[in-house]
Amino acid sequence: MSIFRKVTATIALATMLAGAATAVSAQETLLRSSDTHPDGYPTVEAVKYMGELVKERTDGRIGIEVYHSAQLGEEKDTIEQTQFGVIDLNRVSMGPFNNIVEETQVVSLPYIFRSIDHMHKVMDGPIGDEILAAFEPHDLIGLAYYDGGARSFYNSEKPIKSMDDLKGLKFRVMQSDIFVDMVNALGGNATPMPYGEVYSSIQTGVIEGAENNWPSFESSKHFEVAKHYTLDEHLIVPEVLVMSKKSWEKLSPEDQEIVRTAAKESVTKMRELWQAREAESEKMVREAGVEVVKDIDKQPFIDAMKPVYEKYVTNDKLKDLVARIQATE
Ligand code: GTR
Numbered sequence: 001m002s003i004f005r006k007v008t009a010t011i012a013l014a015t016m017l018a019g020a021a022t023a024v025s026a027q028e029t030l031l032r033s034s035d036t037h038p039d040g041y042p043t044v045e046a047v048k049y050m051g052e053l054v055k056e057r058t059d060g061r062i063g064i065e066v067y068h069s070a071q072l073g074e075e076k077d078t079i080e081q082t083q084f085g086v087i088d089l090n091r092v093s094m095g096p097f098n099n100i101v102e103e104t105q106v107v108s109l110p111y112i113f114r115s116i117d118h119m120h121k122v123m124d125g126p127i128g129d130e131i132l133a134a135f136e137p138h139d140l141i142g143l144a145y146y147d148g149g150a151r152s153f154y155n156s157e158k159p160i161k162s163m164d165d166l167k168g169l170k171f172r173v174m175q176s177d178i179f180v181d182m183v184n185a186l187g188g189n190a191t192p193m194p195y196g197e198v199y200s201s202i203q204t205g206v207i208e209g210a211e212n213n214w215p216s217f218e219s220s221k222h223f224e225v226a227k228h229y230t231l232d233e234h235l236i237v238p239e240v241l242v243m244s245k246k247s248w249e250k251l252s253p254e255d256q257e258i259v260r261t262a263a264k265e266s267v268t269k270m271r272e273l274w275q276a277r278e279a280e281s282e283k284m285v286r287e288a289g290v291e292v293v294k295d296i297d298k299q300p301f302i303d304a305m306k307p308v309y310e311k312y313v314t315n316d317k318l319k320d321l322v323a324r325i326q327a328t329e
Contacts, residue, residue, distance in 0.1 A: 028060065028061060028062070028063065029061065029062045029063070029250075029251075030062075030063045030064070030065055031051075031062065031063070031064045031065070031088040031089055031243075031247065032064075032065055032067060032072070032087055032088050032089065033047050033051075033064050033065065033066045033067065033087075033088065033089035033090065033091065034067050034070075034071075034072040034073070034078045034081075034082070034087050034089070034090045034091070034092075035047065035066060035067070035068045035069075035070075035090075035091045036069075036070045036074070036075055036092075036195050036196070037068060037069070037216075037219060038068055038069050038219055039068045039069065041068070041215065041219055041277070042146070042147075042215065042270055042273035042274045042277050043091045043146055043239060043270065044066055044068045044091075045269075045270075045273055046091075046146060046266045046267070046269050046270035046273065047064060047066050047089065047091055047241065047266065048064070048066050049266050049269045050064060050241075050262045050263055050265070050266035051063055051064030051065070051066070051262075053261075053262035053265060053266070054258055054259055054262045057258045057262065058255060058258060061255075062251075062255060062258075062259070064089065070195070070196055072087055074194035074195060074196055075092050075093065075096045075174075075175075075194070075195065076096050076175045076194065078090055078092070079092060079096060079097065079100065082140060082242060082243075082244045083138065083139040083140060083244065083245075084139075084244075084246070085139075085244045085245075085246030085247055086244075087244065088243060088244050088247040089143075089241065089242070089243050089244075089247075090241070090242050090243075090244075091146065091239065091240075091241050092239065092240060092242070093148055093174060093237055093239050093240075094107055094108055094237050094238055094239065094240055095108050095174035095175075095176045095178075095179065095237050096174055096175050096176060097135075097240070098176035098177065098178055099176060099177065100138050101131075101134050101135055101138055101140075102134070102317075102318065103130070103131045103134040103317075103318075103321065104131065104134075104240075105178060105312050105318065106131075106313070106318055106321045106322055106325065107119075107122075107123070107131065107237060107238055107325075108176060108178050108179075108235070108237050109178065109305070109308065109309060109312065109313070109322070110182050110234045110235055110301075110302075110305045110308060111234060111298075111301070111302045111305055112236075112322070112325055112326075113236040113325070115236075116147070116149070116150070116236060118328065119236050119238060121328055121329075122325050122328050123145045123238050124145075125328070127321065127324055127325060127328070128145060130321075131321075132144075132145075132240075135240075135242055136245065139244065139245045139246070140242040140243065140244065140245060141242060141243040141244075141245055141248045142240060142241075142242055143240075143241045143242060143243055143259070143260055143263035143264075144240070144241045144263040144264050144266065144267050145238045145239065145240055145241075145267065146238070146239040146240070146241065146267065146270045146274075147238070147239065147270060147271055147274045148213060148236070148237050148238060148239045149213030149214060149215065149236070149274070149278060150213060150231075150233035150235065150236050151211045151212050151213055151233070151234060151235040151236070151237065152211060152212075152213075152229060152230055152231045152232050152233050152234065153166070153171065153209060153210075153211045153229075153230050153232060153234075154209050154210060154211065154212070154217060154222065154223070154226040154228060154229040154230070154290075155169055155171070155208045155209025155226050155228050156202055156205075156208050156209060156225055156226045156227065156228070157169060157208050157209075157228070158228060159228045159230065159291055159293050160228065160230040160232075160293060160296075161230070161293055161296065162296070162297070162300070163186055163187055163300050163301060163304065164187070166183075166186050166187045166188040167187045167188065168188075168189070169188050169189065169208040169209060170188070170189045170190075170191055170206075170207040170208050170209075171183050171188050171189070171190055171191070171207060171208065171209050171210055171211060172190075172191050172192070172193050172197075172198050172201060172202075172207050172209070172210040172211075173190045173191070173192050173210075173211070174192065174195075175192045175193070175194070176192070178308065178312055179192070179235075180192055181307070181308050181311060181312075182234065182235075182305065182308055185304050185305060185307055185308055186234075186301065186304055187304075191206075191207055193207075195220070198210050198220065198222060199220060199221060199222055199224075199225060202222065202225040202226055203225045208226075209226050209228075210222060210226070211234070211235070213278070214277075214278045214281040214282045214285065215274070215277045215278060215281045217229065217281065217285060218280075218281035218282075218284050218285050219281070223285045223288055223290050224288070226290075227289065227290050227291060228290070228291050228293070229285070229290050229291070229292050229293070230292075230293040230296055231292065231293065231294050231296065232296050232298060232301055233298070234301060241263055241266075243259070309322070
């Protein structure tokens with residue numbers, strides 16, 4: 001997006017949201033939360049649940065309205081709007097934060113986590129807290145982490161059974177340089193683009209595929225145009241719920257505590273919903289005739305990531321984080 005279009009979009013969004021931002025009645029504050037996913041998706045439902053908790057605990061003074069289905073824009077743009085305070089809350093993947101909050105690069109590295117359990121142990125502990133705190137200098141308050149499963153490649157052309165099969169195929173990645181280098185290091189060609197453009201780009205042959213987890217592969221309907229899914233699980237990127245620092249500072253310390261606690265409590269709910277949705281999505285996608293390659297030797301993929309680590313894990317802070325994540329049992 002050009003600067004001019006971005007500014008225009010920001011003004012348009014601010015105008016659209018003005019009024020909704022604050023007063024339903026003189027006392028009520030309605031926080032607007034953005035999500036790229038459709039209604040019913042685990043992240044959307046988890047933030048709604050958090051909203052119920054907040055409403056209950058503030059006797060109806062503060063509520064949350066979730067704008068799902070990318071109604072407020074694509075992730076990269078909504079992050080900027082959240083920094084500006086035009087959007088109050090935002091549920092996003094850590095990937096699009098990579099070029100803003102350096103620490104998020106570490107958890108976006110391919111194969112940094114050995115399993116979902118490993119990711120939970122790290123993000124639920126002091127390392128997770130440290131990364132949440134790293135958002136604040138960038139005008140954002142990190143509230144909680146949600147699950148994003150494991151991301152794997154899918155494409156319209158052929159089953160991928162080894163790294164060789166990725167050669168020459170063009171894959172969409174989230175807008176972060178790490179993912180571009182990741183795909184290139186595996187022998188494919190990477191094209192960063194917003195999530196909302198992926199379906200038509202595969203359909204029209206601009207790209208051959210993309211990569212994502214089961215629920216997103218299903219809910220985005222990408223499986224209709226990409227019939228080959230290989231569970232190489234190259235990324236386990238946590239998702240994060242952030243609040244605009246501007247909106248945060250309008251709340252009293254007591255209300256901040258209520259919001260933070262409710263966000264943390266919504267995590268358990270999210271994980272339950274996520275597990276159920278993963279199973280449902282897998283079933284739906286398999287029934288739609290997608291060919292799934294499950295047994296793939298991941299070692300060559302892991303080995304190929306060495307240059308990506310070398311390029312991004314450059315300073316002492318990031319080296320230390322990587323070492324501590326790897327040492328977490
Ligand atoms: C999903 C994630 C979204 C978005 C999307 C994408 O798994 O939940 O936040 O990042 O992937 O690929 O753009």
